[in-house]
Amino acid sequence: MNRRAARERIAALGHPLHPNRFPATHLVSDVVGRWGGSDSAALEAEPEEARRVALPGRILAIRKMGKAVFLDLSDGLKRVQAYVRKDGVGDGGWALLENLDLGDHVGVTGTVFRTRTGELSVKAGSLVFLAKCLRPLPDKWHGLTDIEIKYRQRYVDLIVSEETRRTFEVRARVVSYVRRFFDARGFLEVETPMMQLIAGGAAARPFITHHNALDVDLYLRIAPELYLKRLVTGGFPKVYEINRNFRNEGISTQHNPEFTMLEFYTAYADARDQMALTEELLAGAAREILGTTQLPWGEETISFEAPFRRLSMKDAVVEYGRDVPGGPIRPDELGSLPGLKVAAGRAGVKYLARFGADPGKLLAELFETLAEPHLLQPTFVVDYPAEISPLAKARPDDPKTADRFELFVGRMELANGFSELNDPDEQAEKFRAQVAQRAKGDDEAMLYDEDYVEALSYGMPPTAGEGVGIDRLAMLFTNSRSIRDVILFPLMRPKGTGR
RNA sequence: GGGCCGUUAGCUCAGUUGGUUAGAGCAUCUGCCUUUUAAGCAGGGGGUCCCGGGUUCGAGUCCCGGACGGCUCACCA
Numbered sequence: 001m002n003r004r005a006a007r008e009r010i011a012a013l014g015h016p017l018h019p020n021r022f023p024a025t026h027l028v029s030d031v032v033g034r035w036g037g038s039d040s041a042a043l044e045a046e047p048e049e050a051r052r053v054a055l056p057g058r059i060l061a062i063r064k065m066g067k068a069v070f071l072d073l074s075d076g077l078k079r080v081q082a083y084v085r086k087d088g089v090g091d092g093g094w095a096l097l098e099n100l101d102l103g104d105h106v107g108v109t110g111t112v113f114r115t116r117t118g119e120l121s122v123k124a125g126s127l128v129f130l131a132k133c134l135r136p137l138p139d140k141w142h143g144l145t146d147i148e149i150k151y152r153q154r155y156v157d158l159i160v161s162e163e164t165r166r167t168f169e170v171r172a173r174v175v176s177y178v179r180r181f182f183d184a185r186g187f188l189e190v191e192t193p194m195m196q197l198i199a200g201g202a203a204a205r206p207f208i209t210h211h212n213a214l215d216v217d218l219y220l221r222i223a224p225e226l227y228l229k230r231l232v233t234g235g236f237p238k239v240y241e242i243n244r245n246f247r248n249e250g251i252s253t254q255h256n257p258e259f260t261m262l263e264f265y266t267a268y269a270d271a272r273d274q275m276a277l278t279e280e281l282l283a284g285a286a287r288e289i290l291g292t293t294q295l296p297w298g299e300e301t302i303s304f305e306a307p308f309r310r311l312s313m314k315d316a317v318v319e320y321g322r323d324v325p326g327g328p329i330r331p332d333e334l335g336s337l338p339g340l341k342v343a344a345g346r347a348g349v350k351y352l353a354r355f356g357a358d359p360g361k362l363l364a365e366l367f368e369t370l371a372e373p374h375l376l377q378p379t380f381v382v383d384y385p386a387e388i389s390p391l392a393k394a395r396p397d398d399p400k401t402a403d404r405f406e407l408f409v410g411r412m413e414l415a416n417g418f419s420e421l422n423d424p425d426e427q428a429e430k431f432r433a434q435v436a437q438r439a440k441g442d443d444e445a446m447l448y449d450e451d452y453v454e455a456l457s458y459g460m461p462p463t464a465g466e467g468v469g470i471d472r473l474a475m476l477f478t479n480s481r482s483i484r485d486v487i488l489f490p491l492m493r494p495k496g497t498g499r
Numbered sequence: 500g501g502g503c504c505g506u507u508a509g510c511u512c513a514g515u516u517g518g519u520u521a522g523a524g525c526a527u528c529u530g531c532c533u534u535u536u537a538a539g540c541a542g543g544g545g546g547u548c549c550c551g552g553g554u555u556c557g558a559g560u561c562c563c564g565g566a567c568g569g570c571u572c573a574c575c576a
Contacts, residue, residue, distance in 0.1 A: 002527065065539090066532035085533055102526085115534040139510040139525060141537050146510090148568055204575060223576095249575045250500095259576070406576095413576055444574080469576050483576095493567085 006099040007132045013095050015129040022107040022130055025054045028075035031112060032120065040114040051112040055082070055122055056130060058159065059104050061140060069097055070121075073108065076158065076165060082108045083115065084124040093127040102140070103133025103159070151490050164485075170289060171474040171486055175242060177285045178262055178470075187238040187264060192227035194220060194244070200452065201225030201391070203444040204247040207257075220246035225391065225465065226452045228265050229420060233460040237267035242470065253482040254412055257491050260470040269464040270419045271403045275380050278407060278415060278466065279306035282378070282473075289477060296479050297410055300376060308378035308407070313363060316371035316381055321347060329370070334363060360385030375408035384418075390430040390446060392418035407468075410476050417466030424456035 011017050026034070031053060035043065043051065057073025057080075067086040072079050086094045088110075100106065110124040138144040138160050150157045150164075157164045179189065197216065199206035201223030209218050224241050231239050245261045266273060286293045286304040293304040311319070314334045321329030326346040333339035340362045349365045363385055375381075382405045386394050389402035396403075404418035421427050431448040438445035474486035484490040 061536075063535050063538055064532085065535055068533035068535080070535050070538085072536080081536075083534070087533075115536090117534070117536075119534085119536070121534080136509055136526070141525065142511045144510095146568090202576085245576085247575065250573080252572095252575085253570085255575060261576080416576075467576080472576070 003101050003132065003134045003136075006101060007134070009099045010096060010129055010132070013092070013099075015096060017129075017132065019128070019130060022056045022128065023054055024056045024107065025052075028055065028057050028073055028080050029078045031055060031080050031122070032078045035112050035120060040118065043113055048111055052110070053112060053122060054107060054109045055080075056105065056107040057082075058133075059100060059102055059106060060137075060160070062100065062102060067094075071100075071106070071108075073106070073122075077162070081119060081121045082110070082124050082127075083113075083121045084108075084127060089124055089127050093124070096127055096129055100129075101133060101136075103135070103137045105130035105133075148492075151484050152492055154488050167474075167478040167480060167486060168488060170478050171470075173289045174285060174474055174477055175260075175470065177288055178242060178281065181281050181284065182238075182240045182264060185238070187240045187266075188236050190228070190231060190236070190239050190241055191243065192221075192224045192231075192241060194246075196221050196227075198447045198449050200446060200449045202245075202247075203446065205249060205444060207246050207248050222247050223261070223467065224263050225467070226449055228263055229460060229463065229465065230452065230455045232265050232267055232420075232463050233455050233458055237461070238265070240264035251491065253484070254472065256471065256483050256487055259483070259487075262468040262470055263465065265420070265463055265465040267461045267463045270462070271382070271405055271417060271464055274417045274464040274466045275308075275310075275405055275407075278417070278468070279308055279378075282306075285473075286477070295476060297376070297476070298479070298481070302410060302476065303377060308380055310380045310382055310405075312383040313367050313371075313381055313385075314383065316375075317343075317363065317366045320371040320374050321366070324348075324370070329366070334366075337362075340366070358387060360387030364388055372408060372413075373411055375411055378407060378409045378414075380405045380407055389418060390434055391421055391427075393421045393423075410472075412472050412475075413469070414472050414476070415466055415468040417464065420460070420463045420465050422456055422460040422462065424453050427456055428453045 007017060035051075038046075055073065057075055059071050060074045060079060061070075061072035063070040069084045071082040071084060073082055084093070084097055089097070107128045107130055108122055108124045109126045110122045113121055113123055115121050138149075138156065143160050144150050144157050182189070195209065195211075195218040197218060199219035199222045201221070202225065204222045206219040206222050209220065210216070211218055223245055224243065228239055228241060240263065242260065242262050244258050246258050248257065249255060251257065266277070283293055283304050283306045286295060295302045295304060314331065317334060318329055318331050321343070324346045329343045329347065333343040337359045340359050344362055344366055347366055347369055349362070349369050367381070371381075383395070384392070384402045384404040384406070386392070386400050386402045389404050392402040392404045394403065395401045402418055404416075406413055406417075407415035421430070431446065431453065434446040435448050438447070471483050471486050474480070475483060478486060480486050
């Protein structure tokens with residue numbers, strides 16, 4: 001109520017409570033950028049006229065010193081202090097000052113100088129009111145520690161946390177870099193349907209919605225993959241899309257129901273070419289955005305220096321399965337179903353029964369249990385089982401192994417790519433196998449997409465495709481441990497709803 | 500959905516084996532202070548101890564149930 005009372009007093013002093021504009025000559029960042037490097041002597045050497053600014057900002061600190069006051073002004077990005085003296089702004093300005101609170105917006109007109117302690121400051125000649133903050137800001141010293149408010153009321157987080165601000169600026173630069181990277185290499189950015197009759201291109205549960213006029217159920221896409229490959233078939237040899245995917249799965253530090261995916265397709269290329277392109281993309285992004293390929297990750301460091309390590313899924317299981325109780329995992333065990341079952345038993349793979357009949361799923365499960373938690377440095381895991389890769393082409397030398405890779409960084413799956421299956425008959429066969437699995441209760445198995453098979457029958461050139469999780473990439477580039485830290489408005493349980 | 504942890508002033512947190520009137524710093528209010536910067540000094544106000552039951556002479560503290568949040572496991576990128 002104090003703040004509302006202060007607002008009333010400001011109005012009584014004759015100040016408009018919601019002025020339409022302030023004739024700013026600079027923002028705080030401009031002042032810091034222009035004079036941040038000038039010491040006191042350099043500033044004094046400039047004529048006063050050249051140091052005059054009309055500077056708006058939000059008040060983030062008030063230090064009263066009797067008949068002088070220091071205000072920390074922020075433009076969200078930088079801070080600079082205003083030095084307001086009673087004899088500088090007069091009785092009117094002083095009366096206004098006495099009714100200002102933390103969070104209010106004001107405009108200061110004055111001269112840039114440095115105080116005797118060397119702090120860059122603006123000596124106020126006048127002070128105008130711009131907007132009132134009626135709610136108290138979080139604790140000035142501890143900041144916003146309530147992680148729920150941080151996510152639910154991101155605007156409050158952004159007001160007080162320069163780190164949060166920086167995180168989202170880095171994220172924006174990542175996306176911008178990705179676009180420039182692909183544009184420069186002749187890729188066409190496209191947008192494909194978010195609402196699909198068949199949610200294809202990945203194994204996940206979709207969200208469902210309904211179109212009234214057509215009276216059809218539609219799915220929010222779980223991936224753009226099948227549409228992008230239709231475009232390659234249609235004659236765009238290089239396409240990419242950066243957009244949201246929606247998966248009706250759990251929420252965790254690495255999962256948000258809607259997340260941003262980069263997918264790109266290169267005709268006439270294979271999985272190896274995509275890996276090389278990916279290394280170039282990530283190392284280049286790190287260098288340009290962060291100025292280094294050595295990224296801090298908690299107490300550790302991740303090196304985005306190319307080339308990244310290549311490791312087959314089986315080799316990974318053997319390498320990280322050495323200390324399994326009951327004896328190390330042996331390469332010969334991974335070649336047969338009985339051997340895999342024995343190995344999985346020793347490794348303590350969960351839900352053994354569910355994957356027991358499928359050697360591909362069993363190997364993937366072994367990999368996830370034993371190897372994935374160790375893959376801190378960027379590692380391309382290659383040679384995925386064909387059974388778990390229904391949209392991928394097999395290796396030319398081995399029909400049981402998909403020409404597929406996944407990139408792991410920071411113990412997370414960051415990217416997934418492969419040489420695309422372009423044989424319509426084989427694709428039809430794989431869809432049928434997926435449908436059969438679905439009938440057996442696997443509700444993440446894919447649906448048969450008849451139109452996609454027809455598209456392939458028109459002839460898709462040899463093509464490699466890949467998806468990269470942009471949110472996770474943003475996590476890596478900002479040293480964020482939770483995906484919620486890199487999504488401005490992550491999905492939260494609505495307030496007041498029970499479980 | 501399971502497990503673990505948390506919820507005390509506007510904010511960040513203390514609060515002993517269950518025992519007077521629940522505390523501190525910041526914020527807020529009053530006074531002093533014209534180069535401070537977590538400004539300083541003096542004083543004041545401010546509490547549904549998350550909610551509902553229970554045990555007890557007595558509950559912020561113990562027990563049961565619930566709400567909300569975090570972490571984690573499973574599904575998944």
